[in-house]
């Protein structure tokens with residue numbers, strides 16, 4: 062059975078959400094990041110960076126949450142969570158947008174408002190990241206102004222990735238100027254698969 066190295070408040074919820082949408086059987090390997098499970102040598106053999114999520118699908122090991130999500134969408138029940146190959150413009154654009162464009166600002170704000178020790182936080186970096194974030198959120202709001210979902214006129218893995226990043230932005234109180242994006246996130250969070258992906262670390266089948 063597939064194994065997902067997982068912790069509830071982490072990017073591991075993204076592939077778990079995809080697996081739940083696909084109705085796959087999998088096993089959760091709970092990782093306690095506070096206790097440093099990710100730094101144990103046996104885990105670093107899977108991901109030398111010492112980060113989750115990691116997917117183990119038989120002999121195949123995949124790191125990077127975005128890559129795992131796209132792999133699952135193409136490998137299992139193809140067509141369910143991804144558009145046809147020649148219909149993937151918006152799909153690829155927004156999957157990569159999350160990691161290359163949107164999350165830089167979210168990470169910067171998170172580091173300098175919550176994560177780093179107070180004496181290392183730089184308010185000017187937060188201010189700059191918040192300004193950049195507005196334009197980046199606007200791109201998604203404009204795209205969704207005429208669509209219910211990101212790609213293919215239906216729910217796909219692009220919504221899992223965009224929705225997860227926006228969920229994190231919302232948790233940080235950063236969607237204030239974007240009620241339509243709050244509505245989009247709230248709609249996605251009602252999906253049973255989202256809820257199962259965020260609950261206790263017991264796998265469903």
Ligand SMILES: N[C@@H](CCC(=O)N[C@@H](CS)C(=O)NCC(=O)O)C(=O)O
Pocket residue numbers: 070071072073094099111112113114124125126127
């Ligand atoms: N780009 C990676 C980032 C993975 C990542 O930052 N994982 C965090 C949790 S969300 C982690 O494992 N942190 C523990 C650590 O770095 O010690 C991905 O998308 O999978």
